[in-house]
Amino acid sequence: MFTSDAISYVPLFGIAAIAIVIAVLLTIIKVRKTAKVSFIAYFALAIIVFACIYTASHPGMMLFALLLLFTALLFIPYCIMLAFGKPQEFVRADESEAEVEEKKPEVVVEEIQVEKIDLIQKGKAFITLASDSFSDKDGMQTLLDSINATCVEVTQANGGAILMVDEFEDLITVKSFNGDFPPPYKLPEDLPHKPLRVSTSFKYAQFPLRDNIFGEVATAGKAEVLPVPKMDERIFENGPEDFLKLGSFIFIPLRMPERDVVVGVLALSRNPDTDPFGDKEFDWAQTLAGFAESALKTVLNFKQYTEKQELTKEAAIASNIQLSFLPKKLPPLPGLSIGTYAEHTSGVCSDIYDVIPARQDRIAFIMMDVAGKGMNSLLVMTMIRAMFRLIVNTTQTAGTILSWANRGICSEPNADHFASVALINYDPGKRKFQLSTGGSVPVLRYNVAKEAVEKISVTCEPIGIEKTTSYKDIEFTASQGDIIICYTDGLVEALNAQGQQYSLASLTNIIKANAKLPGKDIANLVKTDIKKFVGNETLRDDQTLLVIKIQ
Incomplete structure (x- = not known):
């Protein structure tokens, strides 16, 4: 005859078998990566199998009950973590992969990347021009004009100018001029207010490093966007002629990072009848200015090197002649x-x-x-x-x-x-x-x-x-x-x-x-x-x- 204790071994072995099957299924889930599987589940199943086998060989329910209680307690922190953790997005059974892809903001990211890639390509062109300028006596001017024209095009400005600093004379001089750029400084009293005369005067203008917006930006070394320049005390409006009325401006210092010296200023202008410059145009201009700095660094360093070589060669010839005297x-x-x-x-x-x-x-x-x-x-x-x-x-x-x-x-x-x-x-x-x-x-x-x-x-x-x-x-x-x-x-x-x-x-x-x-x-x-x-x-x-x- 079978006793009730003998019959109780059957569910014990059944529980152990089920625990083993669950462990196998969890392993398959983990391998296929259909869901996350915690090591706690494996540990709990191992305790259950051990408790069943041990109880069958050593009659008594106390140890089995304690191990089962411990197993239940193991799942509590795991469930808390799942209950209050970061929500996960799941695809509904009736939702296609194409619909899921449409929900992702891929289009915006791609647009931003295209803009950045375009700026990078234009910036790389500056570096190419810089290398070409070594063999061209007008290479520096060509580079400045290209930088100026590109910045005007990208920011949809109406005009642009690049001014370079003469560190020996404390002056900043216009080296490149493009489009319509109403002067933000006081014009000479004897200069007729005619578009051609004003633009010609600006093309060859020199400014001290103070008391004007160009010199102030070069001295401070800080980029600025002025959507309403009339409110800036450094700006002077020469009006009332339409071509002298001021719109908005961007001023960006061009510096040599290794020396922390400002060598020039990029200036961009929009007419008052157009929308003022915004953060987007300001960011684009600064990005292009960064490439311009790298190109100018290449040209200026090469120029400095060649001048030094010429001076060294010249000095050696002069010294030899001097000794011969x-x-x-x-x-x-x-x-x-x-x-x-x-x-x-x-x-x-x-x-x-x-x-x-x-x-x-x-x-x-x-x-x-x-x-x-x-x-x-x-x-x-x-x-x-x-x-x-x-x-x-x-x-x-x-x-x-x-x-x-x-x-x-x-x-x-x-x-x-x-x-x-x-x-x-x-x-x-x-x-x-x-x-x-x-x-x-x-x-x-x-x-x-x-x-x-x-x-x-x-x-x-x-x-x-x-x-x-x-x-x-x-x-x-x-x-x-x-x-x-x-x-x-x-x-x-x-x-x-x-x-x-x-x-x-x-x-x-x-x-x-x-x-x-x-x-x-x-x-x-x-x-x-x-x-x-x-x-x-x-x-x-x-x-x-x-x-x-x-x-």
Whole structure:
């Protein structure tokens, strides 16, 4: 006979079998991804199977009941999560996939993408033009005009302008002009209010970086849209003519991000009879301005690189020619001991000295420091040197020769640099000096009788400043042991690591302490002393020294 306990094993094994079947079904659901399956379900089913098997082998309902209670408790947090979690969208059985697709906002997304893609394509065209501009002398202008025209087209503006900043003169200048652009600044009083005259004036206009909307935007570096410009105090309306009436404006600074410097401003205008610019046009203009910045960066960096290469090449040629001007070997000079020192800075080309035995009664010494650097300085240096070599063998005085050379340089239209010059004529038979100076090249004399160094030159305008300048002669008779010293400012203004100058006092101390030595030895001692003072610091200006000792 079967007891009731024996019969109870049948539903236990049935429950276990059903739990196993449910586990298999959950696995199929998870593999096919038709619904999410939590690990809690698997864990609960495993407990149920274990409880059934354990109860069958160990009679007693207590453990089975406890395990069943625990299983039920496991489902509570899972059900809470499903009940209060984020709702999921499900497709109804009678709803087709096409109907579901129609509910998704794909059309709006596609429209936005098309607009963005169009802007990207137009922006890429800027980069292409930038690369093409390298081989075209008008490439920069072509690029600016293209950027301007594209921005006008995309934003449906009536006119546009691009202005570029001149950082050396603190000005912003119109470089590209397109369409109708009523001036938002006060027109000159004498300018007729005619469309052609006004637009022509604007095409070539320059503005300071203040007191006008273009300069203010460039200085602030902030993009602005002005739907009602009359309410902005930076805007001036020149009316009442229709073509001068203001509509709306967009102003966007063009900057170089790596330097955080504004190099230009993009300006767009709409006429008052059209809808003002909105956020959409403002966003499009800023997107295109970003591409324009990348294109301009490419062009400006390439221009800077080529200019630097040209300057380096030019400076190397100028330096080589400058060195060729220095006397290779000084001729024997009766009654004199000569010492020289010349240290040239790479790419500067400003200092030169010369010694010219012009006649039996005249030895000419020249010290020259030309302002600027490169080929322009070399041109002025070459002309002055050639003039001196032609004129010093005459009977004219040092002051007259300097005045002639000054008129010659001032009359030369291509000589836009000036020069500081000292011309010293010496008569060895009479021990007589005659000198004249212009600019910042001083002449010192060590007076052996006084054992002191004194300045004997006078201050006068450099050569090349004023055509009518007259240079004076200074004459004196030297004694045996006297020393004439001439130098350029790069020597006494040389800096050490602490930013201190070598100074005139250091130079005169060396001369006084070694006045009994020959001129060559004195110059070498100055050279050693200044190199020790400067150390490893970079030379900022040419250093040139001429020491003339009376034997």
